Amino acid sequence: MTASCSVCGAPAHPGAPVALCLTHLLEAHEWVEAEYGQTDLLPSPCAFCGSRLGVRYPSGWLCAVCEWRVGELPPDAAAASRVDVVYYLRFRDRIKIGTSANPAQRFAGLPHDEVLAFERGDRRLEQQRHAQFAALRIPGTEWFETDDALLAHVASLPPDPWGLLARWRSEAAARG
Structure with a gap:
């Protein structure tokens, strides 16, 4: 029937x-x-983060990674608003601890299921975190097995990593 x-x-x-x-x-x-838009390849790489993945809405394109509106130029003070972050990415049952001043572009080349958190800091802080969780480190990589201590650390960091990064960049640009 x-x-x-x-x-x-x-x-x-x-x-x-x-x-x-x-x-x-x-x-x-x-x-x-x-x-909700339609995810597709951008007509050209995002001017802010370099990602090729976008979301097309009737009103135009947004970068799927950093949500920069396609066609808008990055602020002139982009170099002055550089912010280094230590990031925590989850891929399956592992967590990567790395650092970048442009996480959106960095993540485009990394396998991951979820961006867990950002922590403001550079290579020194990244090295401290690697030492802190050294017992969990997968040899020769920046990937770590998950356990309660690492998950508690990530949970102690502020939520909304992308919003936090935007605030840090705004603050850096204001200090200019």
Whole structure:
């Protein structure tokens, strides 16, 4: 027996995950795309972080990594607002502790499932964290096995790493 569209009663589109005809499936798709965007390759690399992945909205493109609006130039004070961070990335059951002044660009080349946290600091702080969690380190890498101490440290860092980085960059630019 063929299902009927739950909106108009026409035959539901074969294979559709919900009982909707093709017309209503397309309307739903357009709504989702307008509301949540469509992830795709950017027309050109992001001017702020260099990522190639973007989200297309009816109003234009945003970088999927740093959310910089495509077409807008980075601030002139970008060099003056350099902020080094120690980052914590999760990939499967491991955590990478690294450092970068441009984490979005750095992450584009790293396998990861989640950005866990940022901590303001440079190579010295990164080396301190590597020493602190040395017993968990996978030899020859910056990847660490997870355990309660490492997870507690990450949980003690402020949430919203990207918002935090934006604030730090803004503060650095203001100090100029």
